[in-house]
Structures are given as structure tokens and as C-alpha cells.
Amino acid sequence: MTPGPWPLALRLATLAVVLAVAMVAAVRLGAVSLDTGAVLDALAGRGDPTMVTIVRELRLPRAVQAALVGAALAVSGATFQALLRNPLAEPYILGVSSGAAAGAVATVVTGWAARTVWALPAAAFAGATLSMLLVLRIALGVGRALDTRVLLLAGVVVSSFLAALIWLVLTFADIESVRSAIFWMMGSHAGATWRSVGTLGACLAPAFLVLLALARPLNLLAIGEPTAAYLGTPVERTKLVAFATATLLTAASVAMSGTIGFVGLVVPHAVRLVWGADNRALLPCAALLGAAFLVGADTIARTAAGATELPVGVVTALVGVPCFVWLLRRPVAA
Amino acid sequence: VFLSPSSHRATRRVSLLAVVLAAGTLFPACAPESPRGPDAAAARGAAGGAARDTAIRLIDDGGREIRLAGPARRVISLIPSATETLMALGATDRVVGRTRYDVAPELAAVASVGGGIGPSVEAIVALRPDLVLAWENDKRREVPNKLAALGVPVFSLRTEDTSDVFRNIANLGRLTARDSAATALAARLRRELDEVRRSVAGQPRPSVLYVVFNDPPMTAGPGTFIGQLIGVAGGRLAFDDVRELWPTVAMEEIVRRDPDVVVLPVGEFRSNAVAALRDRAGWRDVPAVRAGRVVTVPADLLSRPGPNLGAAARALRAALHPELAAGDAAPPAPRP
Numbered sequence: 319m320t321p322g323p324w325p326l327a328l329r330l331a332t333l334a335v336v337l338a339v340a341m342v343a344a345v346r347l348g349a350v351s352l353d354t355g356a357v358l359d360a361l362a363g364r365g366d367p368t369m370v371t372i373v374r375e376l377r378l379p380r381a382v383q384a385a386l387v388g389a390a391l392a393v394s395g396a397t398f399q400a401l402l403r404n405p406l407a408e409p410y411i412l413g414v415s416s417g418a419a420a421g422a423v424a425t426v427v428t429g430w431a432a433r434t435v436w437a438l439p440a441a442a443f444a445g446a447t448l449s450m451l452l453v454l455r456i457a458l459g460v461g462r463a464l465d466t467r468v469l470l471l472a473g474v475v476v477s478s479f480l481a482a483l484i485w486l487v488l489t490f491a492d493i494e495s496v497r498s499a500i501f502w503m504m505g506s507h508a509g510a511t512w513r514s515v516g517t518l519g520a521c522l523a524p525a526f527l528v529l530l531a532l533a534r535p536l537n538l539l540a541i542g543e544p545t546a547a548y549l550g551t552p553v554e555r556t557k558l559v560a561f562a563t564a565t566l567l568t569a570a571s572v573a574m575s576g577t578i579g580f581v582g583l584v585v586p587h588a589v590r591l592v593w594g595a596d597n598r599a600l601l602p603c604a605a606l607l608g609a610a611f612l613v614g615a616d617t618i619a620r621t622a623a624g625a626t627e628l629p630v631g632v633v634t635a636l637v638g639v640p641c642f643v644w645l646l647r648r649p650v651a652a
Numbered sequence: 653v654f655l656s657p658s659s660h661r662a663t664r665r666v667s668l669l670a671v672v673l674a675a676g677t678l679f680p681a682c683a684p685e686s687p688r689g690p691d692a693a694a695a696r697g698a699a700g701g702a703a704r705d706t707a708i709r710l711i712d713d714g715g716r717e718i719r720l721a722g723p724a725r726r727v728i729s730l731i732p733s734a735t736e737t738l739m740a741l742g743a744t745d746r747v748v749g750r751t752r753y754d755v756a757p758e759l760a761a762v763a764s765v766g767g768g769i770g771p772s773v774e775a776i777v778a779l780r781p782d783l784v785l786a787w788e789n790d791k792r793r794e795v796p797n798k799l800a801a802l803g804v805p806v807f808s809l810r811t812e813d814t815s816d817v818f819r820n821i822a823n824l825g826r827l828t829a830r831d832s833a834a835t836a837l838a839a840r841l842r843r844e845l846d847e848v849r850r851s852v853a854g855q856p857r858p859s860v861l862y863v864v865f866n867d868p869p870m871t872a873g874p875g876t877f878i879g880q881l882i883g884v885a886g887g888r889l890a891f892d893d894v895r896e897l898w899p900t901v902a903m904e905e906i907v908r909r910d911p912d913v914v915v916l917p918v919g920e921f922r923s924n925a926v927a928a929l930r931d932r933a934g935w936r937d938v939p940a941v942r943a944g945r946v947v948t949v950p951a952d953l954l955s956r957p958g959p960n961l962g963a964a965a966r967a968l969r970a971a972l973h974p975e976l977a978a979g980d981a982a983p984p985a986p987r988p
Contacts, residue, residue: 349766350778368780371802376774432793493898498792501770508773509794511801625766625775626752 333606344381383510385609392608395582397564409568409582413449416480421445446569505576521570533597723829724783733958740959844962852886858912860887885968919951947971
């Protein structure tokens with residue numbers, strides 16, 4: 319709750335500029351090299367129709383999707399870390415990634431994913447939501463109030479169970495299914511279209527607003543549940559709503575882009591290290607930084623090895639870990 | 653049950669991932685190597701004046717109909733064996749995009765669009781193809797769907813057995829208006845296979861284990877072109893009763909079935925594969941490995957089912973029946 323060194327407006331403006339730079343780079347750079355003039359023409363819909371397609375139908379929706387997913391994972395991670403008072407908390411902690419993967423693998427193995435474009439994201443979202451409900455059900459069944467330690471354990475065991483199911487199914491699946499499933503699980507924004515971006519945005523916007531509205535109660539919960547209750551926070555309701563919203567945020571992202579690690583764990587920590595833990599500032603800052611980080615990582619993934627695309631999760635970790643270690647070792651200003 | 657899970661180890665995720673990644677390189681038609689287009693010139697000569705400007709309608713291997721206004725002139729092939737087939741049909745100049753696995757000198761100037769399974773859509777679109785040849789995958793069609801949404805015609809091919817190879821040759825000939833070259837190529841391959849089949853008639857038929865991947869052991873089933881070519885070349889499969897195309901088999905089942913010969917595809921990256929197999933726990937207990945009955949075939953011939961089908965059959969015959977191989981143009985001698 320200590321005020322950061324910079325006023326919030328300045329922090330947000332700075333991060334918005336960083337995000338804007340990342341977005342410009344994402345649209346400007348790609349396997350096909352285009353000069354700035356050609357990119358501007360293509361954005362305006364002028365000039366070579368092929369280039370217009372590349373910029374407006376391939377690069378732009380992909381950059382927007384990376385930004386949305388990055389923001390969602392960072393906000394979701396920040397929320398989980400506050401709720402669980404655990405620095406290792408991350409968006410997938412309640413079994414969302416395994417649930418989504420179980421749904422995705424089911425559609426891949428049955429061939430449904432190939433017949434209907436929306437089958438895989440829909441099933442991944444359903445799987446993520448169901449696994450969250452299962453985790454909450456288990457945790458709520460133990461004791462009278464929602465114990466976050468039990469919740470963590472329930473998330474871990476449900477996750478392990480679903481992962482085991484996935485590998486059981488894939489063991490007996492044909493090689494094409496296995497390959498498709500693994501590619502999906504590695505995470506990628508390559509499938510982005512304006513429709514997927516629109517759907518994702520429509521899911522994410524209300525969830526962002528709900529979590530922003532919960533920022534103050536989350537601050538109080540981070541101190542301790544009895545204190546928060548004493549100060550008038552409806553503790554159980556806040557926890558349930560925050561868990562559910564953060565999980566749905568993650569579920570929607572995973573459904574569109576697969577599991578992308580590291581962003582949701584480390585971006586909130588980075589913001590907290592630099593600017594403090596006040597969730598009212600942390601959540602919007604983490605959203606912008608997460609968006610910029612993932613857009614940048616995806617741009618590197620698309621361009622670093624020519625036409626061969628790297629898995630974006632590889633880039634987030636390879637680039638993010640050194641940055642984060644530097645932040646950790648940085649002398650903390652008093 | 654010999655089809656054991658490949659995931660009995662603690663690092664199951666890693667090992668399964670390894671299988672899948674390996675599938676990208678070892679699996680038929682993906683291996684990086686120098687492709688052979690034997691007799692490409694002969695096929696080119698037979699092409700004749702087959703060009704015609706009529707519209708083309710054809711059903712691809714996924715059951716989807718493709719319509720082209722005329723013969724394809726700007727083709728991007730995401731399948732190395734299809735690229736080789738196009739070259740053998742004398743249509744090299746129609747190929748404007750390839751994968752990074754196509755390293756034939758004739759294709760050096762052709763742009764790469766990345767891997768065959770996860771190519772750069774952007775790079776594909778920028779080449780303005782009028783036809784993209786893609787893997788038929790009935791599990792997920794992310795790239796083909798995306799290309800179709802952008803108005804790029806996609807023809808997908810599936811290659812499992814030798815009849816698929818002949819169908820692909822005919823289809824590729826049709827798409828590029830090289831029908832007569834395709835007919836000539838198919839006739840040549842049939843002749844070559846017949847020649848190999850005749851030459852081993854009456855010979856003993858050793859039981860063969862073809863090693864697609866060594867850990868966990870994966871072999872070629874009877875429904876694959878490799879399984880069929882082994883039959884043509886005078887062998888029989890040790891696992892001729894499996895339904896899977898590329899079954900993962902338990903090591904103890906390999907020991908139990910005791911194949912007469914272990915066939916190991918060897919490419920530039922696996923040159924010490926025989927020694928590695930001999931040192932490997934499990935494999936070194938297979939009688940054929942212990943007794944040195946391991947023979948090698950060039951991986952590049954066996955991994956790209958296309959115009960080199962006959963050469964692949966001859967390589968297998970040379971491996972299984974070395975006594976017959978004397979007259980071959982390129983006998984792949986088993987390495988020490």
C-alpha cells in the first residue's frame with residue numbers, strides 16, 4: 319500500500335507507450351520484410367492486396383490477441399498472488415491449463431477440432447471452467463470457509479489428475495493427434511483472427527473491470543483474512559468472485575492461445591518489485607506490461623528464426639528470466 | 653499386449669514430446685537430407701505437350717474439392733515428397749515455396765516458408781501461390797483453414813501406403829497439367845517395384861523389424877509404404893499383425909518375436925546409429941542386434957515416399973538380400 323515513486327498516471331502512460339512500441343514493432347516486423355511506408359499503406363488498405371492481407375489479416379489480429387492474452391494472464395496472476403498470499407501463484411494454479419488441455423485434446427482426438435473451427439477453443443474453455451468448478455467444489459467441501467491452502471492443494475491434485483488423463487489418451491492416440499495436441503499445448507497466437515480477437519475481447523473486458531473493482535478488497539485480503547473481515551470486507555464473497563473471474567480470464571486466454579507460461583507468474587512480480595503491491599495500481603500496470611511483454615515475445619518468436627516460428631513460451635522464459643533475475647538483484651530503493 | 657504405453661517413465665511428458673519432435677524429423681517425408689530425383693529427366697522428357705488451360709476440379713485426400721482456373725503455376729509445397737514428385741514431373745519451375753527440409757540444389761533459389769507442419773502463413777501469402785500442397789491431417793487444420801479463409805487454394809495429401817504414392821503422383825500431375833509425365837512416372841515406379849519383387853521370388857523371407865524410432869521403439873506397420881516395400885523387397889514384418897501405422901512396441905515383445913533382421917534407416921545425423929543401438933539397454937538384448945544382424949538403409953530414400961519408391965525398394969532388397977544386390981546402381985552397404 320506504499321505509494322510508488324511515480325504517480326499512477328505517469329506509470330500507466332509509460333507502460334502504454336511501451337505497449338504501443340511493441341505493437342508497432344509487431345505490425346512492422348515479420349517473416350516477410352516490409353518497409354514502413356508499405357506497412358502504413360497496407361494498414362490504410364491501399365497498395366498491394368497481398369501486403370494488405372498480411373498486415374491487416376495476419377499481423378494485426380495476432381498482435382492484438384497477444385496483447386489481450388498477455389494482459390489477461392498478468393492480471394489473473396496478480397489476483398491469484400494476492401488471494402493466495404503465495405509468490406508462486408500463477409494463472410494456471412487452479413487446474414485451468416490442464417482442464418483446457420483436456421478439452422482441447424478431446425476435440426483433437428475425436429476429430430471434432432478439424433471439422434468445426436470453434437470446437438477446440440470452446441472445449442478448452444469448457445474444460446478450464448469445469449476444472450475450476452471441480453477445484454472450488456473440493457475446496458469448499460473441506461471446512462466451513464474457503465481455505466486458500468486447501469484450494470491450492472485441490473488445484474494441484476486436479477491438475478495432476480487431468481494431466482494423467484491427457485497422457486493416457488495421447489498414449490493410445492495416433493501420431494497426428496499427439497502432434498496436434500502438443501503443438502496446441504506449447505501455446506501460440508498463430509490462429510488469431512479478428513473473430514477470435516473479438517470474442518476474446520468481449521470475454522476479457524468485463525472480467526478486467528470486475529477485478530479492478532475488487533482491487534481494494536484484494537489489498538485488505540493480502541494483509542490477512544481476519545483483518546479484512548474486521549475492516550468490513552465480505553471475505554468469502556470477494557474470494558469466490560475474484561477466483562472465478564481470474565480463472566475465467568485465464569480460461570478464455572488459454573482457449574485461444576494455448577498455455578503460455580511465465581507471463582502470469584512474473585509480470586505481476588516485476589511490477590510489484592518496482593512500484594509496490596497496491597492492487598489498485600498493480601492490476602492496470604500489470605495488464606499493460608503483460609500485454610507489451612507478450613506482444614514483444616510473439617514478435618521475437620515470429621522473426622528470430624526466419625520463417626520458422628519459435629514457441630512463444632520459449633521466448634517468454636528465455637527473455638523474461640534474465641530480466642526478472644536482474645530485477646530481483648537490483649538494490650531496492652528505500 | 654505388446655503395444656505398451658510410451659509414458660511409463662517419470663519424464664513422460666518429455667519423452668512423448670521427444671517422440672513427437674522426432675516425428676517431425678524422422679517421420680516419413682520429413683527427414684532433412686538430399687532428396688534424389690532419379691530419372692527426373694526421363695519424366696521430364698515424357699511430359700509432352702500436356703498443358704491445357706481448362707479449369708481443374710479435383711477432390712483432395714481430405715475429401716474437399718479444389719477448383720483451379722487453370723494448371724497451378726505458383727505452387728508452395730509443404731510436403732517434401734510432393735516437392736520431389738513435382739520435380740520428377742518436370743514442374744520444378746512451378747515451385748515458388750518449399751519447406752526448410754527441401755535442400756535439393758535445384759530448389760536453392762526457392763523461398764522457404766518454414767517447417768511443413770507449422771509454416772509461416774505470412775511467408776506463404778507473400779509468395780502469392782495459386783496452390784498450396786499441405787499435409788492432410790484430420791485432427792487439426794489450423795494452417796489450411798487459415799489459408800482457405802484468406803482465399804489461398806489448399807490441396808492436402810495423405811501418404812500412408814504405396815497406393816497413396818501413386819494417387820498423389822496422378823493428382824499432382826493433374827494439378828500442374830503434367831498428366832502424361834505423371835502416367836510415365838507411375839509406370840516407371842510400377843516397373844521398378846515389379847523388378848524388385850521378381851528378383852526376390854523364391855528367396856527365403858526373413859522377418860524384419862524396421863526401426864522408425866529407437867526409444868521408445870517404434871516400427872512401421874503393414875499398412876505403411878515401408879511395410880509394403882519390405883514385402884516387395886523379400887522380407888516380412890516381425891509386427892505384421894498390428895493395425896496402427898507406426899506402432900510403438902514394447903522391447904520385450906521385440907525380443908520375443910526375435911526378428912531375423914533389424915533394419916535401421918541412417919541419415920547424415922544418425923551415422924553412428926548402429927553402434928548406438930548395440931550399446932543401448934534393451935536393444936542389445938535383441939538377438940538380431942547381439943548377433944550383428946542389423947542392416948542400414950539410407951533414411952532419405954525411406955522417408956520420402958515419392959519418385960524414389962523404386963530406389964527405396966532396391967535399398968531394402970540390398971539390405972535384406974545382399975547376395976542379390978550386386979547389380980544395383982547404388983547399393984547401400986551396411987555400415988560397420
